[in-house]
Amino acid sequence: xxxxxxxxxxxxxxxxxxxxxxxxxxxxxxxxxxxxxxxxxxxxxxxxxxxxxxxxxxxxxxxxxxxxxxxxxxxxxxxxxxxxxxxxxxxxxxxxxxxxxxxxxxxxxxxxxxxxxxxxxxxxxxxxxxxxxxxxxxxxxxxxxxxxxxxxxxxxxxxxxxxxxxxxxxxxxxxxxxxxxxxxxxxxxxxxxxxxxxxxxxxxxxxxxxxxxxxxxxxxxxxxxxxxxxxxx
Amino acid sequence: xxxxxxxxxxxxxxxxxxxxxxxxxxxxxxxxxxxxxxxxxxxxxxxxxxxxxxxxxxxxxxxxxxxxxxxxxxxxxxxxxxxxxxxxxxxxxxxxxxxxxxxxxxxxxxxxxxxxxxxxxxxxxxxxxxxxxxxxxxxxxxxxxxxxxxxxxxxxxxxxxxxxxxxxxxxxxxxxxxxxxxxxxxxxxxxxxxxxxxxxxxxxxxxxxxxxxxxxxxxxxxxxxxxxxxxxxxxxxxxxxxxxxxxxxxxxxxxxxxxxxxxxxxxxxxxxxxxxxxxxxxxxxxxxxxxxxxxxxxxxxxxxxxxxxxxxxxxxxxxxxxxxxxxxxxxxxxxxxxxxxxxxxxxxxxxxxxxxxxxxxxxxxxxxxxxxxxxxxxxxxxxxxxxxxxxxxxxxxxxxxxxxxxxxxxxxxxxxxxxxxxxxxxxxxxxxxxxxxxxxxxxxxxxxxxxxxxxxxxxxxxxxxxxxxxxxxxxxxxxxxxxxxxxxxxxxxxxxxxxxxxxxxxxxxxxxxxxxxxxxxxxxxxxxxxxxxxxxxxxxxxxxxxxxxxxxxxxxxxxxxxxxxxxxxxxxxxxxxxxxxxxxxxxxxxxxxxxxxxxxxxxxxxxxxxxxxxxxxxxxxxxxxxxxxxxxxxxxxxxxxxxxxxxxxxxxxxxxxxxxxxxxxxxxxxxxxxxxxxxxxxxxxxxxxxxxxxxxxxxxxxxxxxxxxxxxxxxxxxxxxxxxxxxxxxxxxxxxx
Numbered sequence: 001x002x003x004x005x006x007x008x009x010x011x012x013x014x015x016x017x018x019x020x021x022x023x024x025x026x027x028x029x030x031x032x033x034x035x036x037x038x039x040x041x042x043x044x045x046x047x048x049x050x051x052x053x054x055x056x057x058x059x060x061x062x063x064x065x066x067x068x069x070x071x072x073x074x075x076x077x078x079x080x081x082x083x084x085x086x087x088x089x090x091x092x093x094x095x096x097x098x099x100x101x102x103x104x105x106x107x108x109x110x111x112x113x114x115x116x117x118x119x120x121x122x123x124x125x126x127x128x129x130x131x132x133x134x135x136x137x138x139x140x141x142x143x144x145x146x147x148x149x150x151x152x153x154x155x156x157x158x159x160x161x162x163x164x165x166x167x168x169x170x171x172x173x174x175x176x177x178x179x180x181x182x183x184x185x186x187x188x189x190x191x192x193x194x195x196x197x198x199x200x201x202x203x204x205x206x207x208x209x210x211x212x213x214x215x216x217x218x219x220x221x222x223x224x225x226x227x228x229x230x231x232x233x
Numbered sequence: 234x235x236x237x238x239x240x241x242x243x244x245x246x247x248x249x250x251x252x253x254x255x256x257x258x259x260x261x262x263x264x265x266x267x268x269x270x271x272x273x274x275x276x277x278x279x280x281x282x283x284x285x286x287x288x289x290x291x292x293x294x295x296x297x298x299x300x301x302x303x304x305x306x307x308x309x310x311x312x313x314x315x316x317x318x319x320x321x322x323x324x325x326x327x328x329x330x331x332x333x334x335x336x337x338x339x340x341x342x343x344x345x346x347x348x349x350x351x352x353x354x355x356x357x358x359x360x361x362x363x364x365x366x367x368x369x370x371x372x373x374x375x376x377x378x379x380x381x382x383x384x385x386x387x388x389x390x391x392x393x394x395x396x397x398x399x400x401x402x403x404x405x406x407x408x409x410x411x412x413x414x415x416x417x418x419x420x421x422x423x424x425x426x427x428x429x430x431x432x433x434x435x436x437x438x439x440x441x442x443x444x445x446x447x448x449x450x451x452x453x454x455x456x457x458x459x460x461x462x463x464x465x466x467x468x469x470x471x472x473x474x475x476x477x478x479x480x481x482x483x484x485x486x487x488x489x490x491x492x493x494x495x496x497x498x499x500x501x502x503x504x505x506x507x508x509x510x511x512x513x514x515x516x517x518x519x520x521x522x523x524x525x526x527x528x529x530x531x532x533x534x535x536x537x538x539x540x541x542x543x544x545x546x547x548x549x550x551x552x553x554x555x556x557x558x559x560x561x562x563x564x565x566x567x568x569x570x571x572x573x574x575x576x577x578x579x580x581x582x583x584x585x586x587x588x589x590x591x592x593x594x595x596x597x598x599x600x601x602x603x604x605x606x607x608x609x610x611x612x613x614x615x616x617x618x619x620x621x622x623x624x625x626x627x628x629x630x631x632x633x634x635x636x637x638x639x640x641x642x643x644x645x646x647x648x649x650x651x652x653x654x655x656x657x658x659x660x661x662x663x664x665x666x667x668x669x670x671x672x673x674x675x676x677x678x679x680x681x682x683x684x685x686x687x688x689x690x691x692x693x694x695x696x697x698x699x700x701x702x703x704x705x706x707x708x709x710x711x712x713x714x715x716x717x718x719x720x721x722x723x724x725x726x727x728x729x730x731x732x733x734x735x736x737x738x739x740x741x742x743x744x745x746x747x748x749x750x751x752x753x754x755x756x757x758x759x760x761x762x763x764x765x766x767x768x769x770x771x772x773x774x775x776x777x778x779x780x781x782x783x784x785x786x787x788x789x790x791x792x793x794x795x796x797x798x799x800x801x802x803x804x805x806x807x808x809x810x811x812x813x814x815x816x817x818x819x820x821x822x823x824x825x826x827x828x829x830x831x832x833x834x835x836x837x838x839x840x841x842x843x844x845x846x847x848x849x850x851x852x853x854x855x856x857x858x859x860x861x862x863x864x865x866x867x868x869x870x871x872x873x874x875x876x877x878x879x880x881x882x883x884x885x886x887x888x889x890x891x892x893x894x895x896x897x898x899x900x901x902x903x904x905x906x907x908x909x910x911x912x913x914x915x916x917x918x919x920x921x922x923x924x925x926x927x928x929x930x931x932x933x934x935x936x937x938x939x940x941x942x943x944x945x946x947x948x949x950x951x952x953x954x955x956x957x958x959x960x961x962x963x964x965x966x967x968x969x970x
Contacts, residue, residue, distance in 0.1 A: 009565065010473050012391025016662045019679065049660075051389045054473030110384050112657045141388070141657040206659045211677065211793060213659075 001228045003027055004042030006072070006088075008034040008063050013049030013085060013205065020205040021046075024221045026229065034066040043228050044081040044125075045072060047088025049141070049203060059087065059102065059144050060094035069095055081125045081224050082197045086142055089189070089199030098192055098199045099157060100149035106182025110143035114213055115180055117188045117202055118168040121161040123195040129223035135172040136165075136216035138202035140180070145201035147183035147190070157190060165189035165200055237263065245449075246273025252602055259596055267534045267582065267590040271597065274449075274500035274538060275507060278768050281601035284734040285766040288744050291751040292761035298723045299760050304512075306347045306427055306496065308762025309419070310724040312788060314681035317421040319353035322361075322414035322689070322728040322784040323498075324767035328467050329411040333378025337411050338386040338470040339542050344415040345390060346496035346545065349479045352425035352486050353417025356661060357676055358387045360397040360413045361689040361728070361782045365406030367644040367964045372401065375409050376652075377965060382470075383413065384655040389472035390479065393664050394656030396674035397689050399961075401644045402830075404693075407772030412728040412765075414689060414784040418678060423486055427495035428548065429509040429517060432576040434492050435554045436506065436519060437547040439561055439568040440478045441471065442527040447501070447540025474543040474566075481564040482545060488560075490553025497544040503537045505546045506572075507580055511598035518581040519572030521589075533582060533589040548574065606734065608741025618698055620831040626817055626895065629826045633870075634946035636826065636899065638956045640867045641874055643825045647960020670879065671797040672717035672863055673787070684792030686720030688785050692866070693778035695834040698819045700742045702836040704749030704781055709837045709903055710865060711785035712757055716846035717861040717906060718795045719853030720787035725754060727764040727783050732776020734768050742779040743768075750781060756839040757846075759785070794854050798862035799880025800935035804909030806876075806884055807918060808869070809848070810928040811841030812904030815897055821866035822899035837903040844925040845904055852908070857917055860909035868899040872907050873932075874940060874953045880909075883937040883950050889930060893945055909935060 005017045014031060021029035030040055034052075039045070052063035063069070069091075076082045076097050084092035092098045105111060119127055119134045130136075149157065157163050165188040169178045179186040181201070189200030204217030243253055246269055256272055257263055264272055278284055294302040300317050301309035307321035325340025341358065348355045360383055365372040376399075387394045392415070447468040485491050495505040502519070510517045521536045531539075547568075549557050554570055561568045575581070580597065582590035631639065640646050653668035665684070666675035673688040690711040696703030712722050727750065732739040754761055770777040789795060800806065817823050818832025852858030860880065864872040869892075877883055891897070910918050912934070922929035941947040 010389070010476055012389070012476070012660060016660065019662055050391060051473060051476075054389075054471075056473070109381075110388060110655050110657070112388075112659060113654055139659045141659060143388075203659070206662050209662065211665050212662060 001043045003029045004032045005046045008052035011050035017205045020208045026225045047084040049086030060090035063091040064095040084199040092199045103146040112141040117165040124191045124198045125227035126198045137214040139206040145181045147187040275597040287605045288747045296760040306350045319351045320416040321763040322726045323765045332467045333375045334382040337379040337382030339468045340413045341386040344413045348415045348417035350494045350496045353419035355392045355417045357416045358394040362399045363405045363410035380652045386472045388657040393658045404778040428493035429513045429574045430492040434574040436572040439545045441543040442525045444527040444541045477564045493548040495546045510594045516575035516577045516579040520583045522585045533584045606740045609737040611738040622832045625827040642956040642960045651962040672714040675795040677792040684789040686715045686787040688714040691782040693780040696779040700745035701749040704746035705753040707783040708753035711783045715787035716849040720789045722759045722787040724762040729766045730780040732771045746781045800876045800882040806932040808930045810905045811845040812902040815900030815902040820901045857914035864905040870898040877940045883939045885941040886932040
């Protein structure tokens with residue numbers, strides 16, 4: 001399966017995604033330059049972490065105007081799998097492909113650490129192979145990952161099972177302490193209504209090798225490959 | 234001859250009257266204003282190393298692994314698989330004293346440019362920081378700003394910050410030290426040099442536009458008391474621009490059109506063009522009117538000495554300029570053709586048709602005055618060294634377990650997690666042993682699976698009290714830290730932070746530290762491949778403690794073999810020793826509990842160290858040593874606590890009866906390591922250590938939830954962790970940014 005990884009100027013997680021996807025059976029990752037309008041026949045797209053366009057104005061605010069984004073919107077609109085990681089999540093909310101917004105961490109500082117998230121919903125092709133309630137150990141590294149949505153939107157997100165991941169402790173309990181950046185309802189990742197677009201602050205691509213501290217993130221990439229094979233056959 | 238020049242004009246460029254006279258003699262005329270500015274910058278300590286170069290000759294810089302020694306943008310050593318590790322450390326002390334956030338950020342930007350200029354992709358950052366006492370508001374403000382500046386810049390570039398050190402002492406009050414190190418990986422046969430090459434080659438200035446920021450930065454770095462006057466010279470960083478510049482330059486690797494690359498750092502275009510020309514013995518001619526500016530009305534003087542960040546000078550073949558410029562355009566970067574390489578050996582600067590500067594390159598590089606001074610320790614220092622510390626030791630009445638908890642919670646020993654969590658250390662998916670996990674950081678070289686081990690070290694209190702032993706100690710500690718993860722040192726870079734070398738006591742510290750470092754490097758076979766000298770680190774006329782920071786790079790063939798420092802349950806724990814008896818003289822214990830830095834620290838035993846490091850490497854790479862941690866600040870008791878905290882495991886330790894004194898528990902000595910050995914391999918260790926003539930004491934088996942030294946104390950690991958983890962955070966959060 002071809003997985004396109006989009007490089008904006010200032011993206012810095014693009015090569016990490018390529019590297020990790022190369023280790024997943026059945027994946028053929030490829031970089032897509034932000035000025036391109038050709039998605040290279042990709043079967044799924046990843047918007048990586050970084051600081052697209054220097055995060056000037058507001059995180060993700062300029063990236064949504066990159067030429068490639070019109071194609072990304074069309075791709076997402078057709079129900080095909082799109083994953084936004086960290087800055088990629090921020091871009092997707094700015095582009096209106098995901099609800100809510102990402103604010104500065106409650107404690108102000110950038111924070112790089114290992115945290116745990118609990119899978120809340122497996123409706124997305126990126127989480128189809130995980131179990132609801134499964135706890136994943138994942139890396140976070142961001143200064144603006146404090147998820148916010150107003151209460152009406154939150155009610156909608158919950159009733160349509162769009163909350164995909166929540167920060168929790170190692171035992172899977174959602175606690176105030178484990179909500180390291182102050183996100184509303186401890187939300188670490190959300191999907192669109194259809195479930196094909198997923199945005200998350202943690203980095204599954206950095207959490208896919210036991211040597212680096214965790215391989216729990218692999219399930220996401222393996223899930224999408226499996227669901228794409230399912231679609232193709 | 235020099236009657237015309239005013240003292241003010243000389244002060245502006247930080248040249249002495251004698252230096253000016255020398256320049257006039259060599260030039261056979263008086264320099265004009267632009268030329269004077271260029272001379273001042275190139276003859277500054279920062280660019281010209283006029284006080285330090287004669288001493289730097291003591292360092293060994295050759296070895297079979299060396300691909301590039303000192304004199305280039307960075308040094309390079311050979312790795313496996315046809316790759317090279319490219320690395321260097323650089324200071325940004327004075328800018329950080331004035332504006333901690335931007336000073337530290339642009340320090341990172343500068344060292345990263347040095348690495349990708351060599352054609353290497355930066356794979357890791359480290360930093361070594363020193364501040365005044367943490368209980369003073371100014372120190373906390375500087376710490377908070379510096380850490381945020383380092384984080385924001387390095388995080389944006391996507392380079393993991395994997396290690397380093399932070400220290401506090403009153404000597405750094407008003408003059409913090411901010412030393413940043415960058416490591417890159419490149420194909421060994423594609424290293425790029427800062428060369429001008431053949432006449433006719435074209436000079437291309439790329440990246441940010443040139444503004445008035447940072448004028449006189451190089452001379453500013455070479456005078457004491459940063460607080461005094463130089464606020465206007467601080468540069469402002471733009472990591473986004475640097476990221477684009479880095480990607481574009483790396484995309485140009487292997488291009489037949491690129492002859493040389495040189496980043497614009499201290500003294501901006503002046504030093505970068507002169508260095509390129511100097512390395513190939515050619516000249517350069519530039520037209521400043523062709524340079525894009527961000528401000529109007531800039532004079533040629535200002536353009537030549539601007540230190541605007543995120544700029545690179547490329548030397549390209551005459552027919553290659555268009556092709557090279559197209560790559561920069563892809564990354565939305567602007568480039569200007571600003572001049573050509575000539576064969577007349579002159580730096581000629583024009584402003585349109587008018588020549589504004591014409592100086593021999595030789596005058597700016599080879600003719601820099603060199604000073605060999607006579608150093609002498611001050612009487613105050615001699616008294617400090619000879620002070621009898623016995624009454625001080627007797628005066629500490631705190632129970633031993635509280636001494637340990639106090640040390641664990643003290644700023645120099647306590648956890649630096651608050652700082653390193655602000656640094657992205659997991660990006661590039663290669664950090665296998667990150668901050669806090671081991672004595673050195675370890676990253677994986679993806680192409681080959683080789684492990685790259687990195688560390689920065691310096692005990693400045695030891696360097697103050699005995700600069701020869703302290704300089705030596707910085708090198709052996711770095712080498713020992715690499716050995717503790719299983720790596721063999723390949724090369725060393727250093728950042729020599731000292732006060733005003735014109736003072737005999739400072740010069741004595743400088744020369745003795747270098748002598749100690751050089752002796753250690755020679756005996757251990759570690760070449761010095763790059764470095765940086767930062768002198769005039771003083772405030773209110775007081776020099777900082779001598780701080781020759783060592784950055785060391787090593788490797789182990791298989792990254793998966795590297796071990797951390799934490800106890801592993803069930804391991805047999807041993808203490809291996811190659812050093813002299815521990816002493817409280819010059820120790821962290823004495824500083825924390827008596828507030829005194831006094832006595833003579835121990836001299837490392839270099840041969841013993843070499844045998845110890847070899848044994849560690851062999852046991853780790855063969856898989857029977859499963860953890861290793863060296864005993865440093867705080868002595869054995871603190872080292873044991875750190876192993877327990879990192880491994881979240883206890884140890885009931887039985888010490889030999891003579892080792893239960895405060896001197897043995899908290900005294901410091903080089904060459905002692907705590908290791909965890911696979912339970913069934915104790916005999917192997919005992920045989921090997923006796924063959925290597927190393928003292929080996931069995932301490933017990935790692936188990937349970939308490940750290941016990943039989944007959945002395947029992948403390949729960951949780952309690953140790955609590956004391957250790959809060960050390961920095963509890964203080965820093967008192968400051969509201």
